[in-house]
Amino acid sequence: MNFSRKNIKRQQCEAVVGAQCGSAVLRGAHVYTPGIVSASSFMKAGDVISVYSDIKGKCKKGAREFDGTKIFLGNGISTLSRKEIFSGLPRLRGIGIRMTEPIYLSPSFDNVLPSYLFLQNLPSAVVTHVLNPQPGEKILDLCAAPGGKTTHIAALMHDQGEVIALDKIANKVEKIKQNALLLGLNSIKAFCFDGTKALKLDEIEDTEGTPPFSPESFDRILLDAPCSGMGQRPNMACTWTLKEVTSYQPLQRKLFPVAVQLLKPGGTLVYSTCTVTLEENEEQVAWALSTFPCLQLQPQEPQIGGEGMMGAGLSGEQLRQLQRFDPSTTPLRDTDLETLRDARAEDMIRLANKDCIGFFIAKFLKWKSTSEKDPQK
Structure with a gap:
């Protein structure tokens, strides 16, 4: 069950994710590196950034900014720099942005008592x-x-x-x-x-x-x-x-x-x-x-x-x-x-x-x- 959080301050540093990744974030997930489509040119590891979802799939991979239709998902902390995210290295498949202020309070159940719990609607x-x-x-x-x-x-x-x-x-x-x-x-x-x-x-x-x-x-x-x-x-x-x-x-x-x-x-x-x-x-x-x-x-x-x-x-x-x-x-x-x-x-x-x-x-x-x-x- 989701509860909306209002008045989250939007940051100058931004990242845009795909629609599928955006849906996962609304369900309580963090942002994994393959889901990131765009990031501000000055983004570095440890920055507080605002995360948006490109719902129409118009943002080009690796773009430095995106002015198309996008939905605000909340704020998080980047674990990687822009350069690292778009380096193309296959090992970079972990969490790219750890969500700290998602717009919905929908906690993630990943790895929570995995042998005892199975999350279902x-x-x-x-x-x-x-x-x-x-x-x-x-x-x-x-x-x-x-x-x-x-x-x-x-x-x-x-x-x-x-x-x-x-x-x-x-x-x-x-x-x-x-x-x-x-x-x-x-x-x-x-x-x-x-x-x-x-x-x-x-x-x-x-x-x-x-x-x-x-x-x-x-x-x-x-x-x-x-x-x-x-x-x-x-x-x-x-x-x-x-x-x-x-x-x-x-x-x-x-x-x-x-x-x-x-x-x-x-x-x-x-x-x-x-x-x-x-x-x-x-x-x-x-x-x-x-x-x-x-x-x-x-x-x-x-x-x-x-x-x-x-x-x-x-x-x-x-x-x-x-x-x-x-x-x-x-x-x-x-x-x-x-x-x-x-x-x-x-x-x-x-x-x-x-x-x-x-x-x-x-x-x-x-x-x-x-x-x-x-x-x-």
Whole structure:
């Protein structure tokens, strides 16, 4: 939860960072050297400098000043001189500016009890509780990287059972394995594999728990689908195109039949995204219910977010069974620390819901076996 700091004195010495780096600073990070795009010509190590984000990507690497559109992020202390930053030496990849007066009081949790804590947004933690994994079960996280929800699933199961994590990008799979190792979770098996191909379509013998998998192999499945990511915040640059946004619904509809067929009768399927579009959320739920008669929409526990959005043809009862986190629908008023000290638990939940990322959750029960007919045909 972020609290804005006002009246920070801006310094004559300036540095400009890229939009991605700027978003990380707003979340509590320091500025790492590769993220610095521009720095004042007289900047040296130990200087107090003002940090700005180039949200349109117009600043040239190595510029001495930048007069384009930029957002103030706060003040920090440079650990390097301008000459060192732009020397091109590959070893300079550590912290370039240590933030001392960020505009938001959002503390960094990097290296804070790393084997005990894993930082997550509120909805990301809620979705795993909605899945409700139980010890001894076989769980599939179909699009798992970087592994926050995967490790949460294993923790809720007390590391008893089997958690299969799939992602088609190799370095992201390695990140899942690293997180599992760091947290001491032995029930997780991560594979570099395309989730759309995770269903075994022939009678080849099982290959010791590696993908692809036979139909009805899993007790619960989390489909945290690739999406347009419009709920991610803070975000310093809006670079989505219509083509990019509309490309996700077909991909989600390729993953969904795989998840349904891999799920055992009586099993739970949770579909989630970190976006706020109707097309990727409520429309997908309506499509799934009409395409797969074996699925029934279920109420969720805990229910912290709001209900679903109208416009996809779902009933009022169905909308109430969905969970949508959308901070844009309820503006967050200025809040100070004194107010929070006297807040009730319900008020804190309401405040957290307003100040979190945009997110969507739907929970399904597979009440009967999937038809042998391919639902995609």
